[in-house]
Amino acid sequence: MSIKKNGVTRRKVLKGASAGLITAGVAPSIFVKGAWAQDFRNDPKGGDVVLGFNVPQTGPYSDEGADELRAYTLAVKHLNGEGDGGMLNTMQPSNLKGNGILGQKVTYVTGDTQTKSDAARDSARRMIERDGALIITGGSSSGVAVAVQALCQEMGTIFMAGLTHSNDTTGKDKKRYGFRHFFNAYMSGAALAPVLNAEYGSDRRAYHLTADYNWGWTQQESIQNATEALGWETEKNVLTPVGAGDFSQYITPILNSGADVVILNHYGKDMVNSLTQAIQFGLKDRQANGKNIEIVVPLFSRLMAQGAGENIKGILGTANWNWSLQNDGSKAFVKSFGAEYGFPPSMAAHTCYVQTLLYADACERAGTLYPPEVIKALEGHKFDGMGNGATEYRAEDHQCFKDVLVVRGNQNPTSQFDLLEVVQEVPRSQVEYDAKIFGGELGPYEVS
Amino acid sequence: MDAFFLQVLNGLDKGGAYALIALGLTLVFGTLGVVNFAHGALFMIGAFCAVTFRKLITLEQVVLSKTELSPWGTPLEIRTPYAQQWFGDFGNVLIDYSVPFSLLLAIPVMLLIGISMERGLIKHFYKRPHAEQILVTFGLAIVLQEIVKTFFGANPNPQPIPQALQGAADLGVMVGLAQHTITYPIWRLVYLLFSLSVIASVFAFLRFTTFGMVVRAGMADRETVSMLGINIDKRFTIMFGIAAVVAGLAGVMYTPILPPDYTLGMDFLVLSFIVVVVGGMGSLPGAVLAGFTLGVVQSLASMTAVKDILPGIDQIIIYLVAVIILLVRPRGLLGKRGVMEN
Numbered sequence: 001m002s003i004k005k006n007g008v009t010r011r012k013v014l015k016g017a018s019a020g021l022i023t024a025g026v027a028p029s030i031f032v033k034g035a036w037a038q039d040f041r042n043d044p045k046g047g048d049v050v051l052g053f054n055v056p057q058t059g060p061y062s063d064e065g066a067d068e069l070r071a072y073t074l075a076v077k078h079l080n081g082e083g084d085g086g087m088l089n090t091m092q093p094s095n096l097k098g099n100g101i102l103g104q105k106v107t108y109v110t111g112d113t114q115t116k117s118d119a120a121r122d123s124a125r126r127m128i129e130r131d132g133a134l135i136i137t138g139g140s141s142s143g144v145a146v147a148v149q150a151l152c153q154e155m156g157t158i159f160m161a162g163l164t165h166s167n168d169t170t171g172k173d174k175k176r177y178g179f180r181h182f183f184n185a186y187m188s189g190a191a192l193a194p195v196l197n198a199e200y201g202s203d204r205r206a207y208h209l210t211a212d213y214n215w216g217w218t219q220q221e222s223i224q225n226a227t228e229a230l231g232w233e234t235e236k237n238v239l240t241p242v243g244a245g246d247f248s249q250y251i252t253p254i255l256n257s258g259a260d261v262v263i264l265n266h267y268g269k270d271m272v273n274s275l276t277q278a279i280q281f282g283l284k285d286r287q288a289n290g291k292n293i294e295i296v297v298p299l300f301s302r303l304m305a306q307g308a309g310e311n312i313k314g315i316l317g318t319a320n321w322n323w324s325l326q327n328d329g330s331k332a333f334v335k336s337f338g339a340e341y342g343f344p345p346s347m348a349a350h351t352c353y354v355q356t357l358l359y360a361d362a363c364e365r366a367g368t369l370y371p372p373e374v375i376k377a378l379e380g381h382k383f384d385g386m387g388n389g390a391t392e393y394r395a396e397d398h399q400c401f402k403d404v405l406v407v408r409g410n411q412n413p414t415s416q417f418d419l420l421e422v423v424q425e426v427p428r429s430q431v432e433y434d435a436k437i438f439g440g441e442l443g444p445y446e447v448s
Numbered sequence: 449m450d451a452f453f454l455q456v457l458n459g460l461d462k463g464g465a466y467a468l469i470a471l472g473l474t475l476v477f478g479t480l481g482v483v484n485f486a487h488g489a490l491f492m493i494g495a496f497c498a499v500t501f502r503k504l505i506t507l508e509q510v511v512l513s514k515t516e517l518s519p520w521g522t523p524l525e526i527r528t529p530y531a532q533q534w535f536g537d538f539g540n541v542l543i544d545y546s547v548p549f550s551l552l553l554a555i556p557v558m559l560l561i562g563i564s565m566e567r568g569l570i571k572h573f574y575k576r577p578h579a580e581q582i583l584v585t586f587g588l589a590i591v592l593q594e595i596v597k598t599f600f601g602a603n604p605n606p607q608p609i610p611q612a613l614q615g616a617a618d619l620g621v622m623v624g625l626a627q628h629t630i631t632y633p634i635w636r637l638v639y640l641l642f643s644l645s646v647i648a649s650v651f652a653f654l655r656f657t658t659f660g661m662v663v664r665a666g667m668a669d670r671e672t673v674s675m676l677g678i679n680i681d682k683r684f685t686i687m688f689g690i691a692a693v694v695a696g697l698a699g700v701m702y703t704p705i706l707p708p709d710y711t712l713g714m715d716f717l718v719l720s721f722i723v724v725v726v727g728g729m730g731s732l733p734g735a736v737l738a739g740f741t742l743g744v745v746q747s748l749a750s751m752t753a754v755k756d757i758l759p760g761i762d763q764i765i766i767y768l769v770a771v772i773i774l775l776v777r778p779r780g781l782l783g784k785r786g787v788m789e790n
Contacts, residue, residue, distance in 0.1 A: 060711065062602040236752070241763050245706055245715050246462055248636070249750035249762065252454040255631065257752075272604045272707055280609070280633040280705070282616030307707055309606030323519070331519075338520020 040370050041156055042132045048107040049100065049369065051076070051356065052133030054124050054148060055162065057112040060269055061140040064303055064348050065113070068138050068162055070341055071349035072108065075356035078336070079106045086336035087357060090329040090385035095364035102363055113139055117147035124148045128157050134369060135160060137355055140348060142166030142215045149178035156447040158371050160355035163348040165267075165299055167218040170399035171438025176445060177371065179378055179393060181358065181400045182351045185215070186433055188298045188318040189222035191404035191426035193230050195316065200261060200294055202231035207259035209250055209274060211266050212239040220265045223298050235259040240270070247274040251281050260288040263296045271297060272307035279311040300407055302346045305419035312409030312419060319405045321350045321387050322422055329387040344417050354386045358393070372445040390428070396435035398442070404431050450620070450629050455747040457619075461636045463743025464643030468698035469716055470723040470735035471650060472691035478667045478730040479684040482570055483578050485585040487695055488717030489592040493561060494554050494696025495708035496596055499605045501550035505531045505542050545610045547704055554696045562692025566685050589713060597710040604707035609635045635704050642701050646694060647736055653690075654732070663687055667730075719766065726770050728783025737781055742766050 044050065053072045056065035077083045081098035088096050100106050109131040111123025120139065127133035136152055137160035139145050145164035152159035153175040161169060161180040165188070170180050196204075206227055210220040216239070224234050235257055240250050251274070254262055262283055266274050278284075278295055286293045300317035323334045323344035333353060337345040345353070362377040363369055379395035391402035407420040469491055476484045508527040516524035531539035542549060569588060573581050613634045620629035654660035666673045666680040673680045699712070706712065723742055727734030748754065749765035773781065 058602075060602055060709070062597070238752075238755070239760075243715065248458045248461070249455060249747040252458055253451060253750075253752045255454065256450060256629070269604055269709065272606070276606065276707060277705065280614075280616070280635060282631055282633070285615065286628060286631075303603055307604040307606060309707070310608065311606075335520045338518060339522065342522075344519065 042128065042134050043369065044104060044132070044134065046104065048105045049102075050132045050134055051106060051108045051359075052111060052124065052127035052131065052136045053108055053138050053352075054111040054113050054120060054127065054136050055138040055352075056115045056140050057110070059114045059116070061115045064140045064163065064301070064346065065138075067303070067346045067349040068140070068352045069110065071337070071345060071353040072138070072356060074336060074340055075353045076106050076108055079356070079360050083340070084336055085332075087329050087333050087353070087386055090332045091357060091361065091383065092385045093383065094361060094385075096357065096361055097364075101360045102367070102369065106360070109133055111136075113141075113144050113148075115141050115144060117143050120144040120148050121151050124151055125155075128152075128155055133157070135359055137359070138162040138352055139164060142169055143213070145169050145178075145180075146173045146214075149173065149175045153177045153443055153447065156371055158359065158374060160359050162352050162355070163301075165219070166215040167222065167438050168214060168440075170397045170440075172440040174397050174399075174438075174440040174442055176375060176398075176442040177447075179355070179358075179398045179400075181355050181393075183318070183320050183402075183404050183431070184399065185219040185222040185298070186438075187404050187431040188219065189224075189226035190431040190433070191406055191424075192223065192296070192298060192316065192318050193226035194430070195406045195424055195426075196227060196232075196261075196296065197230045199316065201291075203289075204232045204261050204291075205235045205259045205289065206232055206261045206263050207235045207254050207257055208237040208263045208265055209247070209254075210237055210239050211242055211270055213242055215267065216242075216265050219298055220263075223263060223265070223296075232261070240266070240274070242270060244270065245273060247277050248281070250274075251278050251283070254278075254283065255281065255286070258288055259293075260291045261294045261296060263298065265298060267299055268304065269307070271299075271304050275308050275315065276311050284314075300409075300420060301348065302417065302419055303348075305409060306416070308409075313411050315409045316423065317407055319347055319407045319420065321347045322405055322407060322420055323350075324418070324420075324422060325387060325405075327385075327387060327389065329385045333387060350387060357386070358383070375445060389425070392428075394435065396442075397438070397440070399435075401428050401432055403428055450625075451751060451753075452748070453630055454632065455751055456744055457632050457636075457640075459744030459747035460740060461640050461743070462747060463740035464640050465698055465702055465716065465739075466720060466723045466743050467736045467739025468643050468646060469695055469720040470727065470739050471647060471732060472695040473720055473724050474727070474730060474732050474735040475650075475687055475691040475694075477724070478732070479663060479687045480566070480570065480574065482573065483581050483585070484570070485582050485717065486565070486589040486592065487585075487691070488713030488715075488720065489589040490558065490562070490692045490695040490713070491699040491702075491716055492593065492596065492708065492710065492713030494558055494699025495703045495712055496600060496605075496699075497554035497557055497696060498547050498550040498607050498700045498703045499600060499708060501553045502543075502546040502607060505529070505539075505546060505549075507531075509533065544608075547607050547700065548610065550700055551697060554700045555693055558693040558696030559689040561696075562689035563685055565692070566688040570688070571685075589717070593710040593713060600710065602709060604709045605703075606707040607703035609704040613638060639701050639705065643698065646697060650690075650694060651732070659683065659686075722766060722770050726773050726780050728780030731780070731782040731784065734780055734782030741781075742769065745769050 055068045056062050078086045078088050109127050111127050113120035124136045135158040139162040142164040145161045149159045159178045167185050208220050210216045264274050283293050297317040300319050305312045334344050362374045366373040366377040378393050382392045384390045388402040393400050404426045405422050406424045408423050410421045473487045506529050508529050511526045512523040518524050616631040617634050618631050663683050723738045727738030746766050750762040
């Protein structure tokens with residue numbers, strides 16, 4: 001019997017049958033949410049989505065950790081459709097509906113990093129292995145971020161970093177499973193240098209005091225490169241031990257060194273102490289080379305500003321975000337956070353809140369919780385309405401690129417929280433760099 | 449030359465704090481034979497007496513504004529310190545001089561804490577090995593710092609220098625040098641004078657009072673003094689309280705230099721023990737001498753000229769000097785035979 005009737009050939013039948021079989025086999029995988037996802041660690045399989053918040057709950061950064069935890073709790077509430085929704089209302093584009101993640105309720109577990117790499121890895125591992133955490137997020141230190149990020153890469157668990165400012169986090173130590181929303185030391189230098197140039201002139205001699213660890217070195221190198229490119233000279237860079245307490249022996253050599261700008265590459269308690277003591281030694285009341293001596297703190301946070309008290313007034317630095325920003329996203333977040341806790345959020349709280357929403361949104365866009373697909377959804381993702389203007393998660397290094405704030409210690413604060421005033425919102429284009437300059441390899445999507 | 453002079457001043461200032469803590473440690477060791485690792489915590493508690501005092505006198509009346517709103521939509525809080533309302537100008541002076549005034553709070557509080565600590569815990573460990581004393585007092589120090597953290601948080605609590613004592617004094621001009629050649633913070637000079645005064649007072653108390661004479665006799669031969677019918681234990685308990693007061697006062701006055709947080713005591717503890725060992729266990733003059741010596745040595749090692757030749761020397765110099773002194777004089781600078789040798 002001929003099958004060539006009506007133009008149908010045997011070849012066409014075989015083609016059609018093959019296509020039909022393939023379609024029948026694959027279609028469910030395409031049209032059913034998450035159906036391509038193979039088994040992966042801590043797949044909730046329709047149950048609650050568990051997030052692991054790894055923040056310093058004890059130790060010197062526990063106040064910052066407490067603020068991060070407040071932000072995470074608020075983010076979970078908003079994701080589950082409770083409260084006023086915060087930045088869910090301003091995020092663009094957004095696939096978040098206030099019904100959890102992919103319709104599954106969001107819950108969380110917490111760990112204490114103690115701002116120690118070993119303790120942070122232990123608590124992250126515990127949350128992944130015992131508590132079923134699908135992601136790990138949080139932290140207040142670059143050392144911790146790099147250590148936890150490496151662990152998360154090994155375990156195939158996404159790490160959404162909290163406060164970490166070292167170039168290395170998304171540079172030589174970057175990982176496929178690690179993502180940083182916070183800005184970095186390079187961006188601080190690139191944003192701050194032109195403002196310093198405009199405020200203090202191009203004929204300046206800088207004296208650096210630098211915390212003797214990874215973040216301090218990268219911060220110092222970045223700000224030195226940026227200021228020297230504008231014509232400044234570097235008088236000296238003195239490394240100071242972390243937790244030195246009394247910095248007087250490092251400050252006195254500055255007095256008659258000929259330097260007319262002092263750059264304190266310190267963070268946290270070290271910054272509070274070195275700035276307080278530099279002011280007490282009268283550095284701001286002196287002159288060198290016929291100019292007033294100026295003090296600069298490249299990385300500011302509101303909690304540090306509170307610790308330094310009056311001494312912060314008039315000092316220039318950079319910040320990832322400030323609660324006084326008047327864009328829609330910032331206003332929505334400050335309103336939610338302030339109504340919940342009675343005071344405005346810190347920039348650490350902001351970055352943690354945003355990271356949680358970004359992860360949730362990526363899951364919605366990917367249509368699955370399967371980490372490699374969520375990672376692909378985050379890579380190169382462009383968004384707005386989260387407080388920093390138009391932002392992009394660069395695919396090459398998982399670093400967020402957005403405007404950077406240059407801030408100054410407020411001369412006339414109106415409240416105990418009104419400590420920093422925004423001097424300039426430096427556009428993203430000015431702080432962007434080639435991902436290759438810091439090296440590193442992201443690693444594979446699939447891990448065994 | 450000016451850099452050298454400034455570093456010597458720095459060293460003396462730093463040494464003042466070391467000497468005050470080491471003096472208290474030595475008093476406790478010399479009288480009770482206890483190695484007290486909680487002594488640094490007493491320095492920290494003293495600092496928090498200043499923080500507490502300031503919090504009390506800056507308590508504010510909060511009135512909610514009927515017209516203005518905060519950025520998060522709640523009524524704006526208008527705050528006025530009660531001290532200002534009740535005492536007028538004196539209230540402002542009280543707030544401005546909160547650190548010196550808080551010494552008045554610190555003395556009874558530290559005395560009470562010191563005596564309670566000795567009666568409640570330390571006395572049960574007199575006859576126990578030094579290792580056990582170290583363990584229990586170290587544990588106590590951790591408990592105390594966690595309590596402080598619970599109430600005051602982990603962030604540093606800045607304390608202001610009174611306005612009249614802010615800024616730097618031009619010491620160079622006083623000795624005929626050009627302006628700004630040698631300037632030094634006024635408060636640090638105040639701290640140096642304060643620590644010298646406290647040290648002198650402790651020595652005078654032990655040297656010129658009957659109580660001090662009995663204590664010195666007890667330190668030399670506890671059993672003989674007891675056999676004379678003197679309750680030496682009671683006097684030693686009071687000495688523990690005095691040692692706590694000395695550490696506490698040092699902590700109060702140090703708060704404008706180093707905004708205190710709960711780790712303040714631990715930061716000073718290790719250095720203070722080195723000071724005690726270098727000075728000679730149980731020797732009060734040794735503790736003072738070693739405190740100032742190590743403070744000055746540490747500062748001089750941080751001079752640019754020195755660091756250019758030996759980078760990082762500032763971070764190890766104290767330990768290096770301690771090793772050398774103990775190799776040359778195993779009992780420390782002014783240590784006596786027989787102390788901690790059996």
